[in-house]
Amino acid sequence: MRSIQRRLSLGLVSVLFIIGLILAQISLWLFEVGLQRYLESGLRNDSELLLVAIVRGPNGLQLDEHRLSPGYQRPYSGHYFRIDFDGGHWRSRSLWDLELPQPEQPGLHADLKLEKSKQSLLLLHSEYRKFGQKVSITVAQDYTPVKASFARVQRIGLGLGLTALMLILILQRITVRRALRPLDTAREQILQLQQGQRSQLDEQVPLELEPLVAQINHLLAHTEDSLKRSRNALGNLGHALKTPLAVLLSLAEGQKLEGHPHLRATLREQLTQIQQRLERELNRARLSGDALPGVRFDADVELPGLFSTLRMVHGEHLELNNHVTAGLVLPWDREDILELLGNLLDNACKWADSSVCLCITREVDGFCLLIDDDGPGIPLERRDDVLGRGNRLDEQVTGHGLGLGIVKDIVESWDGRVQLLDSALGGLQVRIDLPERQVLPHTAS
């Protein structure tokens, strides 16, 4: 979709341009017609003066030279006449060696060229009767200066018009931008929403935007609420299933089955399978995935708790290093990140000899999470197996071995990538690359 701003500008410019052009052209034309009418009355006056100057002489009709205006004497002066009558014709001296164009019809004629000269003529042709004779008088006036000044007026008008157009455009842009500012704000807020910098849109918006913002906020609240509800329901389901499972596991290990080793083995195996499957699926269902997070992961707030939990579970002999920049916020759901880091660090702690290191850095287009330990590591050829579905990392180390499976589920739901590498500490390095949350494409305006 094109931007509203551009659409408004384009519409306004074309409308203003067309209307302005038409108006300017029409007013020029009207003015010119008016002017010609005025000049016509002058010409008519001239031709009547000429008529008066025709007198009866000894050899028939005669033109009284004294009555002629001096303009008719100077060559190419711009005022010309030609009088035709039965006995011949008279031309003004100003015509010199040129011939005045002779229109067929009486009346006003514009834009006639006077041959050779560059003059454009306004010409009045009229017929009279005097002394019983038919006299036709053609008077003409050079129209070129008027035309030139018209052209100048036209140019100035065009310049003024264009300047006005620019001015209108700039003002319109400012107005539109001001009017659309709430939209821009909303767009910025949606961007922040995407990046996880806010959880709700600002409700203080113009009337037109109110339903949209309210609806988005409602949806966000709804998403968060339903995530919470489904997590709660999953927790309840887990509780309802896991407690009986714990009873069964305990029974399977109990003394009553000591006489039936085969039965015990089968029970154990089946229960373990149920347990692993349950754990994995419940965990997967808990993930918020790509939904906008309700509560983001604030490293400064969450990591101390996580680290002290790990210290408590794994004892104080481990050195847990935290190389996370202060103030780092990961734009994903808090519980998902905790689950991710908890599982990875828990695994690292189980394997490490003395130290575990967590490092989170901001990359150009996302985040990079590094979890290092100084344990035995995983041989290159086994790494793919370990990342496979629900593989147990080791049978001896306590835990269900689902840690990495869940980590993979979480990372994949965010389009990220898990890699197992060699750590500088000597053990395993788990590297997780999380791409930036998809941001709505936006055009700078």
Added chain:
Amino acid sequence: MRLLLVEDNVPLADELVSTLSRQGYAVDWLADGRDAVHQGASEPYDLIVLDLGLPGIPGLEVLQKWRGEGLSTPVLILTARGSWAERIEGLKAGADDYLTKPFHPEELQLRIQALLRRARGLANQPTLEAAGLHLDEGRQCVTREGEEIQLTAAEFRLLRYFMLHPEQILSKSHLAEHLYDGENERDSNVIEVHVNHLRRKLGRAVVETRRGQGYRFGGAGG
């Protein structure tokens, strides 16, 4: 060692009570959070196993109340809600360890052992060591200078308590409080009998009698 188990699921509680009793713990069982708040604070338990999904008051609140009253008994949380967010919440409320359901009974046993040792400031090793004795809690037998000595259940309980509290003077009534659950009769003569049995098996010097005060383990034999 006297434990309080707070768990509302009766079959699981039954199972746990019998398993833990077999492992030589005196177990009191409660199913309601309100009772737990009161009894956990008033009886001298060595460890509390607390389920979070309780009727009455939720487990986390019970724990917060205990810690608010200054109760420092180690608490092991038992819950079906195993996400890390909830785990951290539990430990923030004052829990010492966290076990998610379903669990292997052996794992519960190991966690309880580890917690009890940690509470006494002891290292978490496969056997409990004190005064030249190595106590294998899984097999309930003791080794001294490479020689393995079998113990009865009652002797094992008593010796474990002594070994977790070496060089401390423990009165008979204190021992009775920590070795028997609330329902069994606490007869201090029984303790005298078991102490004598231990002396017969491990040598007289292993437990010293302080007249009018009680017993002291590992003081002289050290």
